[in-house]
Amino acid sequence: MRLSPSVLEIDEQDIAKRLTRFIKDYVDTSGAKGVVLGLSGGVDSATVAALSALAIGGDRVMALMLPEKETYSAKDIEDAQVVAKKFKLQTQVCEITPALEGFYKSIPIFDPADRLCKGNIKARARMIYLYYYANKLNRIVVGSSDKSETMMGYFTKWGDVAADISPIMDLYKTQVRKLAEHIGIPRELAHKPSTPALWPNQMAEGELGIKYELLDQILFGLERFMTVEEIAEQLSVEKAQVEKVKARWLDVEHKRRMSLTAKIEYRTVGIDFRLPHHT
Amino acid sequence: MKNKIKLALAQISSKRMDKQANLHRFEEGTRKAKEQGADMVIFPELSLTGYVIRDQIYELAETIPGPAVERVEQIAKETGMYVVFGMPEVSEKTKATLYNTAVFVGPEGYIGKYRKKYLPTHSVFEEKRYFRPGYQTAVYDTPIGKIGFCICYDLFFPEVTRLARLKGAQLIISISASPAVRRNYFEILTAARALENTTFLAYVNLVGVQDGLQFWGGSRLVAPTGDILAKAKYDEEDFVMCEVNYNDMRPAETFIPTLRDLRPELFDELKRTCELL
Numbered sequence: 106m107r108l109s110p111s112v113l114e115i116d117e118q119d120i121a122k123r124l125t126r127f128i129k130d131y132v133d134t135s136g137a138k139g140v141v142l143g144l145s146g147g148v149d150s151a152t153v154a155a156l157s158a159l160a161i162g163g164d165r166v167m168a169l170m171l172p173e174k175e176t177y178s179a180k181d182i183e184d185a186q187v188v189a190k191k192f193k194l195q196t197q198v199c200e201i202t203p204a205l206e207g208f209y210k211s212i213p214i215f216d217p218a219d220r221l222c223k224g225n226i227k228a229r230a231r232m233i234y235l236y237y238y239a240n241k242l243n244r245i246v247v248g249s250s251d252k253s254e255t256m257m258g259y260f261t262k263w264g265d266v267a268a269d270i271s272p273i274m275d276l277y278k279t280q281v282r283k284l285a286e287h288i289g290i291p292r293e294l295a296h297k298p299s300t301p302a303l304w305p306n307q308m309a310e311g312e313l314g315i316k317y318e319l320l321d322q323i324l325f326g327l328e329r330f331m332t333v334e335e336i337a338e339q340l341s342v343e344k345a346q347v348e349k350v351k352a353r354w355l356d357v358e359h360k361r362r363m364s365l366t367a368k369i370e371y372r373t374v375g376i377d378f379r380l381p382h383h384t
Numbered sequence: 385m386k387n388k389i390k391l392a393l394a395q396i397s398s399k400r401m402d403k404q405a406n407l408h409r410f411e412e413g414t415r416k417a418k419e420q421g422a423d424m425v426i427f428p429e430l431s432l433t434g435y436v437i438r439d440q441i442y443e444l445a446e447t448i449p450g451p452a453v454e455r456v457e458q459i460a461k462e463t464g465m466y467v468v469f470g471m472p473e474v475s476e477k478t479k480a481t482l483y484n485t486a487v488f489v490g491p492e493g494y495i496g497k498y499r500k501k502y503l504p505t506h507s508v509f510e511e512k513r514y515f516r517p518g519y520q521t522a523v524y525d526t527p528i529g530k531i532g533f534c535i536c537y538d539l540f541f542p543e544v545t546r547l548a549r550l551k552g553a554q555l556i557i558s559i560s561a562s563p564a565v566r567r568n569y570f571e572i573l574t575a576a577r578a579l580e581n582t583t584f585l586a587y588v589n590l591v592g593v594q595d596g597l598q599f600w601g602g603s604r605l606v607a608p609t610g611d612i613l614a615k616a617k618y619d620e621e622d623f624v625m626c627e628v629n630y631n632d633m634r635p636a637e638t639f640i641p642t643l644r645d646l647r648p649e650l651f652d653e654l655k656r657t658c659e660l661l
Binding site for chain 2: 123126372381
């Protein structure tokens, strides 16, 4: 196998079938009445919303639009509504600015200039809305994290990544775009540049410092235990670029796991309490 | 001994950690197989408990024979059927030594068992953490033929089915819990193991989703020539009736004389080389 864009090709039809089965099975066995998800107007959440609708019917998918004034985008809302209409989703809009301002005011050390810390409040606040709806309506939260951002730790810990299931977490961003188109997400939205929207004009590729087409091939190589040298040579990129991606991937494992504890007793949560996901 | 037998490949989705529900499925499946004229019904690997049960296995495993086997014996006696299913077995001599076992019962009661020899412990699999490997090759001489066994990952190791064949197996039963990402391997291996041994091979795989793993089904009966005689649906529960005609073995063996051509001295070399890997 040699790294090239073709290694990221997928059988969209088969994957759509597997993911809808996965969602339906989890909802059925958990006894939930449906799902709740945040619909941002981006490709990941559009794809997950569509898959959920295909799995259990749009009338059991509550899509929350959670705008706030600093990053408000009429285009995002419009894109989200196109998806909601096409897949006949239930929707509600919650303007989260008042809640955010409540946080900003009530944190004695709040620093408005620190946009990352401030942005993370937004992602975590959205999590609170999603779980309120899930709790109240007896539903599960379906997350929209993809494999590229999960491997890179490009998400807010306990924020946008918080969910009961994450159907597309084993698909790289470029694969999600292909799947999105296949299941009927408009082409323009499927290829829309990604943004976490934690602050105005924040763009994923700009922040990551690499195009997803290349990043995904590097991650694909790391996933398959290829060495940095092999990846760099096959993709004709600098070794330093691959090393940087690898270092970041390894460095953020703490964001992908439950909190670590010290092993003291016989069986320990998160270490050797090995239990099935009983749903 | 019968020259022709009918098999039912019962491709079910087990309810995890619910032995009573799965025993009920065994009973339903066995009765349905009987109604459709089958001599034997086969259920997948660990179908008594589900496959992804992790530490819960210690409270679910039973001795063989034990309560679950006794219940299936009763079903087999009532229906006059042969039944194969998979379950976690706890050794009678110790409290936490487990095996991944295929159980074989018939109208006469408990016939025997086969303990999985090769335990996958890589990727999503963690079988060596829980199970001890089996050491016995199991071939049982019954009124419905000489029946040999292997379980899932055993198919990657040709010596398992070869040993069963050399001990006389005419039909090798392979119960399985194979997730979808590995489907292609098993489609190749089931045909290869039947063909290289010129024997029938009945493969029965689990379906359903367990902790994100989706089992792909695709259960099948393979002829001694490697041809697929019957095949169940992918990914969904299915119940497939098929016929094994032992008379087909001689023409296959004559046309593909792999057993005649075996070279025992190569096995000595294989053993020596393997030890040095």
